[in-house]
Amino acid sequence: MPCIVNSVVAQLVDVSKYYGSGEGRIKALDNVSISVRRGDSAVLVGPSGSGKSTLLHLLGCIDKQDEGSVIIDGIDTSSKGLDELAPLRLDKIGFVFQSFNLIPVLTAYENIELPLLFRGYDQGYIKHRVNEVLEMVHLQDRMHHYPRHMSGGQQQRVAIARALVGNPALILADEPTANLDSRTGADILELLLYLKQKDSITLVLSSHDSVVLERISNVIHIMDGRVSIDSPVF
Amino acid sequence: MPGAIVLTAFIMNIVKLATISLRNLFRNSRRTLITVLVSAAGFAALAILAGYMDFSFYGLRELTVCKGFTAGGGTGHIQVFRSESLKKEELFPMQYGIEDSEKIRADIESIDEVSFTMPRIEFNGLISNGDKSISFMGLGVDPEKEAGLIQYWNSLEKMAGKTKMSDAAYRQLEKAGPYGVLLGQQMAKALSAEVGTNLMLMSTTVDGAVNVVDVTVAGFIRGAMKSIDRHYLVAPLETAMILLQTDRVSKIVVVLKRTEDTSPVSGLVEAKISGHGGKVFFSVIPWEKLAEYYYSVRDVYNIIFSFTGIIVVAIVFLSCTNTMLMATMERVKEIGTLKAIGVSNVWVSMMFLLEGFFIGLLSVAGGLVFKYVFSVTINNSGFKMPPPPGMSSSYLLKIFSAVEFLPWIALLIIFSTTLSGLLTLLKIRKISIVDSLTHV
Incomplete structure (x- = not known):
């Protein structure tokens, strides 16, 4: 295992993942073991189809590995089904998707409050916290806007706010700048890194963006489902 | 939490x-x-x-009560019989008829929910125009009361605005006196009878003898069902009594102010008439039990x-x-x-x-x-x-x-x-x- 430290937030142990069956079976991840420490950040790098997204999905407990173990904040998820893992995702993981994935019929405020609502927080706290993260992503003036009335950059800010709002142990961002122009992409990256710095969040993202690679020192290279790591500690 | x-x-x-x-x-x-x-x-x-x-x-439901779907006419809401008539076959007509029906009717009519009561005699025999005879199922009625049953239908608020049922036939029967008779339309056709035509009713008396009464067609009545219409006639109660040589009636029909009261009033009627006839027992039958067709x-x-x-x-x-x-x-x-x-x-x-x-x-x-x-x-x-x-x-x-x-x-x-x-x-x-x- 490349890295095992005391405050490990997410850990993949000898994880393999296959797609398809029979002769067409493809090994998307091949015996991967990585650990992510609390408060650190890492970027997954590799060509299309290398297994970046698969790795992120397994870390985010939205897909199941065929072999090995995925441990999130000390909880071994291996024996649990995806629906059983819903509370874990709700409490410990925040997602930022490439295509924002906001609920189109909800306003920015309502999209952001969703994870807190399903965690069962009271309205007073929800209001306070949502306003807090809206301020962090500089979208107070857009809180009552629907996604269709916002630019791509603004939508991604809402998605970041939604990921942050529950103070998750781990934030996963799957190519968060890929659907944005370079300037907006850079802004979004700055925002993520600023928030990481400010709140000591743990951030793992995948990206092709060279700007991202310049700004994040911990790089996990993936090629044909195998992992190599530049920095042994991240 | x-x-x-x-x-x-x-x-x-x-x-x-x-x-x-x-x-x-x-x-x-x-x-x-x-x-x-x-x-x-x-x-x-x-x-x-x-x-x-x-x-x-x-x-x-209301048509069953007012007009009925059998030769017996409208069922009314409740009918009172002598219990034996429902259990045994009569050896001669009116063997299990009700005697002293007036007193029983008066008692029943003292119940608030009761609108009125009427006697009926069910009888049968042959009707002839001299050339042709056919069997009949007759009903001896009080024409005024039967007209009242039709008025009950006409007064139903839920049927307001609908075609009123005519009581003209019963009025004609009342006007014609004791020897008038109403014929089913099909029967009239079969006998080539018109209003004023003289016919003969033949039946067996309570003593087993054959009796004949001359009657005059007072009008026509349409039975609820075509099959019944050919054999259906209605005569005044007196005519039926004379023909059968009896002062008994087959049943007493009770008409209430509201059909919904049938069940509770049945109990009241039963209480009122119990012990009326000494050793004679009565059966109080609500319309539901008489309404097979319904x-x-x-x-x-x-x-x-x-x-x-x-x-x-x-x-x-x-x-x-x-x-x-x-x-x-x-x-x-x-x-x-x-x-x-x-x-x-x-x-x-x-x-x-x-x-x-x-x-x-x-x-x-x-x-x-x-x-x-x-x-x-x-x-x-x-x-x-x-x-x-x-x-x-x-x-x-x-x-x-x-x-x-x-x-x-x-x-x-x-x-x-x-x-x-x-x-x-x-x-x-x-x-x-x-x-x-x-x-x-």
């Missing part, structure tokens, strides 16, 4: 899901409108069917209505299921996102169930409007329904409000639209989070 907080959180989640559901319904307003229209039409169809059913059963028709109608109801509900269910499945397919990405951020399948499914529920609510609201418009149109159209099987007269179509059925129909529609969301549950469970996130 304390219970109150858990409950509040639960309600908040439901409210949020309901918000998403409602907004999704309005986002796809055209599709929602079509689904709601189909379901609303389903509600209206069932409500109108219930209104027609209510009208049919009510009309049939129940057989009602059973057939119930089967038809139930079958139609099932078809309508199935159409509503399938239409709504189609909408729900389309909505699920269109929102795969949304479902995947919700699942990815930690919303469980149960909550996501709840969103679709709520969507079905709202479609149901909107359908009921729309259906009520449809039902009102169609009911008013039908009720004012003057549309006549063909005579029911075996009957000789058509009737005006009317749709009752059937208010007591509406909550049940509403529940049925809402249940079926909500249930249609359940099918999406299977779909939602199968949706892969990873695949759905990139679904276009």
Whole structure:
């Protein structure tokens, strides 16, 4: 295992993942073991189809590995089904998707409050916290806007706010700048890194963006489902 | 977490899901409108069917009471017999007839809910014009009271605006005096009889002898059923008594102010007349037990209505299921996102169930409007329904409000639209989070 430290937030142990069956079976991840420490950040790098997204999905407990173990904040998820893992995702993981994935019929405020609502927080706290993260992503003036009335950059800010709002142990961002122009992409990256710095969040993202690679020192290279790591500690 | 907080959180989640559901319904307003229209039409169809059913059963019930579907005339609400007449076969006519009926009737009429009572004699024999004789089933009646039974029908508020039933035949019979007779139309035709034609009634007296009475045709009467019409005649009570040589009556018919009082008043009548005849016992029979035709028709109608109801509900269910499945397919990405951020399948499914529920609510609201418009149109159209099987007269179509059925129909529609969301549950469970996130 490349890295095992005391405050490990997410850990993949000898994880393999296959797609398809029979002769067409493809090994998307091949015996991967990585650990992510609390408060650190890492970027997954590799060509299309290398297994970046698969790795992120397994870390985010939205897909199941065929072999090995995925441990999130000390909880071994291996024996649990995806629906059983819903509370874990709700409490410990925040997602930022490439295509924002906001609920189109909800306003920015309502999209952001969703994870807190399903965690069962009271309205007073929800209001306070949502306003807090809206301020962090500089979208107070857009809180009552629907996604269709916002630019791509603004939508991604809402998605970041939604990921942050529950103070998750781990934030996963799957190519968060890929659907944005370079300037907006850079802004979004700055925002993520600023928030990481400010709140000591743990951030793992995948990206092709060279700007991202310049700004994040911990790089996990993936090629044909195998992992190599530049920095042994991240 | 304390219970109150858990409950509040639960309600908040439901409210949020309901918000998403409602907004999704309005986002796809055209599709929602079509689904709601189909379901609303389903509600209206069932409500109108219930209104027609209510009208049919009510009309049939009151028609049974006032006119009847057998040779015995209208059943009235209650009939009083001597118990033996229901258990044993008579050796001679009127063997188990009621004596001193006037006193019994007076006692029964002292009950507040009773409108009036009337005696009847059932008799049979041959009727002849001299050239031709045919058998008859006769009814000896008090014409004035029988006309009163028709007036009871005409006074029914729920049948207001409908064609009034004529009591002219009984008035003619009353006017003609003791030897007048009303013939069924088919019988009159068979005997070539007209008003004023003299005929002979032949029957067996209580002593077993054959007796003949000359009668004059006072008018014609139409039996409820064609098959009966050929053998049906109505004579004044006195004529029947003279023919049978008796002062007894076959039964006493009790007419109430309201049909709904039949059951409680039956008990009161029983109490009033018990011990009246010494060792003679009476049986008090409510109209329901005399109305075989009513129940057989009602059973057939119930089967038809139930079958139609099932078809309508199935159409509503399938239409709504189609909408729900389309909505699920269109929102795969949304479902995947919700699942990815930690919303469980149960909550996501709840969103679709709520969507079905709202479609149901909107359908009921729309259906009520449809039902009102169609009911008013039908009720004012003057549309006549063909005579029911075996009957000789058509009737005006009317749709009752059937208010007591509406909550049940509403529940049925809402249940079926909500249930249609359940099918999406299977779909939602199968949706892969990873695949759905990139679904276009």
